[in-house]
Amino acid sequence: MQAFLIRRVLALIPTLIGATLLVFLIMRVVPGDITSMLSGAGPGEKIDPEELARLREELGIDRPLYVQYVTWLIGIPKGDLGDSLWNRMPVKGEIFHRFPITMQMAIMAATLGFLFGLPLGIVSALRRGTWIDLLSRLVSIMFLAAPTFWLGLLVLTFLRRTFNWIPPLGFNLLWENPGDNLAQLIFPALIIASHLMAIVARMSRSTMLEVLREDYIRTARAKGLPESTVIIRHVLKNSMIPVITIVSLSVGSLLAGAVVMERVFSIPGIGLYLLESITNRDYTAVQALVLIFAAIFVVINLLTDITYGWLDPRISRH
Amino acid sequence: MSTQTQTAIPEVAAPSKLSRYRRGALRFVAKNPLGAAGLFMVLLMVIIGVFVPFFQRYNPITPDYNHMLEGPSWTHFLGTDEFGRDLWSRVVGGTRVSLQVSFASVAIGSVLGLFLGIISGYFGGIVDDVLQRLVEIKLSLPGILLAIALMTAFGPGVDKVIIAIALSFVGRALRTMRGSVLSVKENVYIEAARAIGASNMRIMLRHILPNVMAPFLIVASSALGGAILQESTLSFLGLGVPPPTPSWGRMLSGSASQYAMSAPWMVIFPGVAITWLVLGFNLFGDALRDVWDPRLRGSQ
Numbered sequence: 092m093q094a095f096l097i098r099r100v101l102a103l104i105p106t107l108i109g110a111t112l113l114v115f116l117i118m119r120v121v122p123g124d125i126t127s128m129l130s131g132a133g134p135g136e137k138i139d140p141e142e143l144a145r146l147r148e149e150l151g152i153d154r155p156l157y158v159q160y161v162t163w164l165i166g167i168p169k170g171d172l173g174d175s176l177w178n179r180m181p182v183k184g185e186i187f188h189r190f191p192i193t194m195q196m197a198i199m200a201a202t203l204g205f206l207f208g209l210p211l212g213i214v215s216a217l218r219r220g221t222w223i224d225l226l227s228r229l230v231s232i233m234f235l236a237a238p239t240f241w242l243g244l245l246v247l248t249f250l251r252r253t254f255n256w257i258p259p260l261g262f263n264l265l266w267e268n269p270g271d272n273l274a275q276l277i278f279p280a281l282i283i284a285s286h287l288m289a290i291v292a293r294m295s296r297s298t299m300l301e302v303l304r305e306d307y308i309r310t311a312r313a314k315g316l317p318e319s320t321v322i323i324r325h326v327l328k329n330s331m332i333p334v335i336t337i338v339s340l341s342v343g344s345l346l347a348g349a350v351v352m353e354r355v356f357s358i359p360g361i362g363l364y365l366l367e368s369i370t371n372r373d374y375t376a377v378q379a380l381v382l383i384f385a386a387i388f389v390v391i392n393l394l395t396d397i398t399y400g401w402l403d404p405r406i407s408r409h
Numbered sequence: 410m411s412t413q414t415q416t417a418i419p420e421v422a423a424p425s426k427l428s429r430y431r432r433g434a435l436r437f438v439a440k441n442p443l444g445a446a447g448l449f450m451v452l453l454m455v456i457i458g459v460f461v462p463f464f465q466r467y468n469p470i471t472p473d474y475n476h477m478l479e480g481p482s483w484t485h486f487l488g489t490d491e492f493g494r495d496l497w498s499r500v501v502g503g504t505r506v507s508l509q510v511s512f513a514s515v516a517i518g519s520v521l522g523l524f525l526g527i528i529s530g531y532f533g534g535i536v537d538d539v540l541q542r543l544v545e546i547k548l549s550l551p552g553i554l555l556a557i558a559l560m561t562a563f564g565p566g567v568d569k570v571i572i573a574i575a576l577s578f579v580g581r582a583l584r585t586m587r588g589s590v591l592s593v594k595e596n597v598y599i600e601a602a603r604a605i606g607a608s609n610m611r612i613m614l615r616h617i618l619p620n621v622m623a624p625f626l627i628v629a630s631s632a633l634g635g636a637i638l639q640e641s642t643l644s645f646l647g648l649g650v651p652p653p654t655p656s657w658g659r660m661l662s663g664s665a666s667q668y669a670m671s672a673p674w675m676v677i678f679p680g681v682a683i684t685w686l687v688l689g690f691n692l693f694g695d696a697l698r699d700v701w702d703p704r705l706r707g708s709q
Binding site for chain 1: 542684
């Protein structure tokens with residue numbers, strides 16, 4: 092198990108490097124860089140090319156591409172994620188500053204999503220064909236189809252029109268300002284959660300239905316076990332295993348949802364930071380953020396793979 | 410045995426192809442009412458998209474300052490925006506782009522994934538390893554992030570949106586197709602084809618491809634809904650289809666939220682259109698999956 096773990100972790104590194112390299116190349120592909128943004132010139136205004144060249148040299152973006160990439164890359168193990176091209180400050184600082192907000196929103200969304208999704212799926216499978224089942228399936232497919240940013244807009248509009256109130260803006264940490272923080276994050280979290288809930292409900296429903304058809308369930312019932320025992324001891328345990336894999340799937344949609352929701356609700360998290368950096372062509376910030384996002388994604392995948400192998404003895408046996 | 414009389418055997422006319430299809434279609438509707446509903450929803454949008462000028466009562470672009478921010482009425486079904494433009498006509502206008510972008514991007518992305526997946530699964534070995542590693546790299550970046558980065562790099566343009574969204578499907582399609590190819594490869598007829606000297610190309614095209622069409626169509630149809638959501642999200646963020654081409658996502662950005670207080674219909678209806686189309690695709694895709702592969706996780 093140890094060797095397996097170590098091998099897997101090492102295999103992550105080339106993947107992460109590949110991901111950052113990919114985004115690095117994408118961002119550099121087109122002419123035009125941050126200098127036009129920084130110099131603040133209006134459209135059509137002539138900027139002194141010497142000024143631009145000096146700026147580029149200061150920022151280090153005039154060096155050959157591979158030099159830029161490698162210098163950045165070797166700084167990472169030292170903990171240096173580069174300096175933002177926008178404000179010359181270490182990107183790390185801004186990321187640490189904003190990270191808790193997005194992380195909190197994501198955790199809230201994931202918790203709510205599973206909290207509502209799992210029972211919904213389970214009940215739906217157990218009461219298949221009844222109105223509960225139909226209702227939950229209807230609700231699920233609705234939330235799957237509705238774009239999250241639209242739901243966000245609807246919620247904001249509704250709040251403003253009906254209660255004359257909007258969630259607080261600005262930077263509110265949970266431990267500094269719990270009231271504002273929760274009021275700010277609960278709505279976007281709920282919306283992201285609704286999408287996730289739909290996925291979880293559908294998945295858990297279908298795996299449960301499959302498990303319910305299995306022979307060993309029939310055996311358990313034939314043995315005379317009470318239905319509740321059958322469900323709890325056999326059905327649930329076996330249906331929840333594939334649900335773990337949804338966790339890894341959902342991280343992707345959580346991250347994407349975070350980016351969009353932070354834009355709609357003006358939340359200063361790393362999702363919004365990514366959007367801003369991309370539009371400002373702040374290469375260093377984008378690279379660092381992509382590294383963070385990809386790392387989170389990849390680590391969660393690894394954790395779910397391990398959990399999967401641990402839970403299903405058949406897998407860990409080989 | 411008299412040779413003069415022909416025993417009249419009533420000839421039952423062989424059912425024509427058309428009536429066979431019709432019966433198959435009716436069976437589909439009966440067994441999959443939701444899927445049929447989804448198909449109907451999609452077809453409705455397609456009809457609107459094809460006959461856009463017929464459905465547009467007003468010009469969606471020219472302002473009409475006499476009727477700004479009006480609510481839904483008999484003259485303006487969905488109300489007007491801040492320039493007095495009829496919202497119904499604008500939503501109708503966005504249909505074409507949504508359909509074009511979603512079909513094109515899914516077609517490109519899943520077909521690319523299909524062929525790469527077949528190659529990866531069939532040849533195995535180092536080709537497979539390299540492709541798998543590339544897919545892993547790509548999949549470590551959530552689709553929308555990659556699309557955002559690509560759109561910022563490429564610049565505006567419908568074709569670029571299509572490519573950016575297409576790329577987000579290649580990974581999943583590749584993996585699914587590879588899995589199907591791996592199981593199809595085990596069949597005896599593949600070995601037989603090789604034994605009689607069929608070239609790799611021929612085996613792939615003639616034997617493997619037809620047998621992985623079902624999972625392919627399932628993957629492709631499930632991707633359609635996602636494509637629309639991606640396109641509308643990109644447009645909402647300002648990174649999608651550029652003006653003047655109407656786009657539902659872009660209709661929800663900017664002025665919609667600005668005027669949301671006084672004109673909520675501007676926020677409601679384009680989103681309803683998106684949800685409608687995505688819902689239709691999802692329902693239909695689910696039904697396809699249930700019909701063709703009940704083994705796969707479905708809602709049935």
